Amino acid sequence: MTSVKSLLPGATLFVFALAMAVIAAGYPLGSLLRPGPGFFPLVIAILLAGLALATMVEDWRRDGGPVPPDDEGADAGRVSMRPVIATSAAIIVFALLLERLGFVPAALALVAIAALGEPRRNWLTVALVGVFMSAFGIVLFIWLLGLPIEPFGA
Amino acid sequence: MDLLSGITLGLQTALSWQALMFCFIGVTVGTVVGVLPGIGALAAISLALPLTYYLDPTVALIMLAGIFYGAQYGGSTSSILLNLPGTATAAITCLDGNPLAKQGRAPLALFVTAINSFIGSTFAIVLVMGFAPVIAEFALSFGSAEYFSVILLGLVAASTMTSGSAWKALAMVVFGLALGQVGTDINTGQFRFTFGQYALADGFSLVALAMGLFGVAEIISNIGQPPGTVHSVGRIRFRDMLPARGEWKRIWAPTLRGSVIGSFVGALPGTGPGIATLMAYATEKRLSKTPERFGHGALEGLSAPEAANNASVQAAFIPTLSLGIPGDAVVAVLMGAMILHGIQPGPNLITNEPEMFWGLIMSFWVGNILLLILNIPLIGLWVKLLSIPYHLLYPGILIFICLGVYSADNNVFDIYVVLGFGLVGVLMRRWGFPATPVLLGFILGPLLEEHFRRAMLLSKGDLLVFFERPISAIFLALSLLFLGSVFLPGLRKRLGRQATDT
Numbered sequence A: 001m002t003s004v005k006s007l008l009p010g011a012t013l014f015v016f017a018l019a020m021a022v023i024a025a026g027y028p029l030g031s032l033l034r035p036g037p038g039f040f041p042l043v044i045a046i047l048l049a050g051l052a053l054a055t056m057v058e059d060w061r062r063d064g065g066p067v068p069p070d071d072e073g074a075d076a077g078r079v080s081m082r083p084v085i086a087t088s089a090a091i092i093v094f095a096l097l098l099e100r101l102g103f104v105p106a107a108l109a110l111v112a113i114a115a116l117g118e119p120r121r122n123w124l125t126v127a128l129v130g131v132f133m134s135a136f137g138i139v140l141f142i143w144l145l146g147l148p149i150e151p152f153g154a
Numbered sequence B: 001m002d003l004l005s006g007i008t009l010g011l012q013t014a015l016s017w018q019a020l021m022f023c024f025i026g027v028t029v030g031t032v033v034g035v036l037p038g039i040g041a042l043a044a045i046s047l048a049l050p051l052t053y054y055l056d057p058t059v060a061l062i063m064l065a066g067i068f069y070g071a072q073y074g075g076s077t078s079s080i081l082l083n084l085p086g087t088a089t090a091a092i093t094c095l096d097g098n099p100l101a102k103q104g105r106a107p108l109a110l111f112v113t114a115i116n117s118f119i120g121s122t123f124a125i126v127l128v129m130g131f132a133p134v135i136a137e138f139a140l141s142f143g144s145a146e147y148f149s150v151i152l153l154g155l156v157a158a159s160t161m162t163s164g165s166a167w168k169a170l171a172m173v174v175f176g177l178a179l180g181q182v183g184t185d186i187n188t189g190q191f192r193f194t195f196g197q198y199a200l201a202d203g204f205s206l207v208a209l210a211m212g213l214f215g216v217a218e219i220i221s222n223i224g225q226p227p228g229t230v231h232s233v234g235r236i237r238f239r240d241m242l243p244a245r246g247e248w249k250r251i252w253a254p255t256l257r258g259s260v261i262g263s264f265v266g267a268l269p270g271t272g273p274g275i276a277t278l279m280a281y282a283t284e285k286r287l288s289k290t291p292e293r294f295g296h297g298a299l300e301g302l303s304a305p306e307a308a309n310n311a312s313v314q315a316a317f318i319p320t321l322s323l324g325i326p327g328d329a330v331v332a333v334l335m336g337a338m339i340l341h342g343i344q345p346g347p348n349l350i351t352n353e354p355e356m357f358w359g360l361i362m363s364f365w366v367g368n369i370l371l372l373i374l375n376i377p378l379i380g381l382w383v384k385l386l387s388i389p390y391h392l393l394y395p396g397i398l399i400f401i402c403l404g405v406y407s408a409d410n411n412v413f414d415i416y417v418v419l420g421f422g423l424v425g426v427l428m429r430r431w432g433f434p435a436t437p438v439l440l441g442f443i444l445g446p447l448l449e450e451h452f453r454r455a456m457l458l459s460k461g462d463l464l465v466f467f468e469r470p471i472s473a474i475f476l477a478l479s480l481l482f483l484g485s486v487f488l489p490g491l492r493k494r495l496g497r498q499a500t501d502t
Helices: A002-006 A008-025 A039-062 A081-098 A103-115 A123-144 B003-014 B017-035 B041-054 B057-082 B088-102 B106-139 B144-160 B166-180 B206-222 B245-267 B273-287 B299-315 B317-323 B329-340 B354-375 B379-385 B390-409 B413-431 B436-458 B470-487 B489-500
Strands: none
Touching: A002 A008, A002 A039, A008 A039, A008 B166, A008 B413, A039 B166, A039 B436, A081 A103, A081 B206, A081 B390, A081 B413, A103 A123, A103 B390, A123 B390, B003 B017, B003 B106, B003 B354, B017 B041, B017 B057, B017 B354, B017 B379, B041 B057, B041 B206, B041 B329, B041 B390, B057 B088, B057 B106, B057 B299, B057 B329, B057 B354, B057 B379, B088 B106, B088 B273, B088 B299, B106 B245, B106 B299, B106 B317, B106 B354, B144 B166, B144 B436, B144 B470, B166 B436, B206 B329, B206 B390, B206 B413, B206 B436, B245 B273, B245 B299, B245 B317, B273 B299, B299 B317, B317 B329, B317 B354, B329 B436, B390 B413
């Protein structure tokens, strides 16, 4: 069922727009003379819903054909789940540890978990990268820029 | 202020030791991120943005702008040697630059690129000096209706002048507008879409959005990709760099045409170097008597897009500095930087902050000369940089991204935001939605709403005000023209086919 799958991008956007419209309608809309805080979001949500439908029509028509590349050079190829999960976990753990255990443990954990996203890895190099980034981060962010975080501990 | 005293003031600012040093840092960092595939100017500027809070605003801008145009120089290097665009805008350079490298003429290709980049930039800088003050003076008479229409024109131009799907680009501009709605409504103080999170009261952080969509998404997409093979260049001798006499003849006309096309496209609000290089390449191919040479190392196909690329980057500052409307996504982040430093970009900038305006423009000259010096003798160094494996780089970049967003507000919440937008960015890439329009919509959205509401108050709720005021009507008509081009796909198809059909 490739045709149904090709509608997924537009449909996702449409649902997003719909949710936005529902929330926006809950804010005071005002009038054209004095547009309220809900006016502009509602107009945007409706526009977005319309454009989402337009992209669905377009994707449906081109179904099966190659997706033309956009001018950012981003390829529309498949993204494997492994790097997505590893990178996300690495960032979440970093955020959790930063203000609790300090910058160095957070950085080491990030480097280690992110390395799991690779098909294969050399733990010695990973450790070296971790140590280097910890030292570099302490010098730049804590000593030079004075961020209110500690190398170790909260 | 007349041109001459402007230039003098600008030189005084740009040649101060502090400005020189940060200009040098900016262009060097720019070249590095440009050479390295996987980090673009946008991610680099967003990363450097929090580091500039401590600098004088003018110096900060000089450095950030340096990263922007420096990356354009560097991006071509990896296009030529690796057949892998270091920055997305250098993709066209691969077409004829890489075949030249394969023929053993990499030094020539690199030299032509550096010189053309310099010529393109120089041409556009003169235009910025000439036009920005004039447009700004004209724009002083703008009311809210005019601003609304010109911002709308910028957004429409940004989304319709793309080589991908115009519908998707338009949808992404509006998606960006939607994201810009999060936060406190300035007129009433009402919290919108904050879901009880006080961290969202000021809206999403620009740095987090940009780094998520461009930085994190880029990293996730690159992990596990097979590395490109660096084309061996051997020792680069200056003698090999110079084009032969017959070759000069093939270079100069495309360079000039590329500069003109690049300046024009770059000066339009909302359109960036991506489309400029594409148009320049298509034009040369069409004008050429031997179009079959394109894609096999034609110097014309290398010169024109390179000149256009750099010209458009500099020309993008015309609408930014004169109207306060960014010419492209990267300049939009620079504009965000100005606002963070408490400077409101717009027609008043040139009179209120002449030192910043002229200093910035003069720093473009300084920076481009530095780049020429950096690029030609140090080319070997940049080539070495390409041999650093990606898996050693990206963990460091991730830490930079996380601490960068954290440092803006000292709030861990922003790290989750950057991850969220990173995942959104990955999904967008997969589905062929461009990310640049999102950023433009996000930055311009609040301005658009403010001017709309103000115009409505002044006109007593009459929507016709946008059509009755002549300047506003012209902007709206132009917007319609751009939109019309979406419905007349013949022109767009021709453009796209010419550039990719090699």
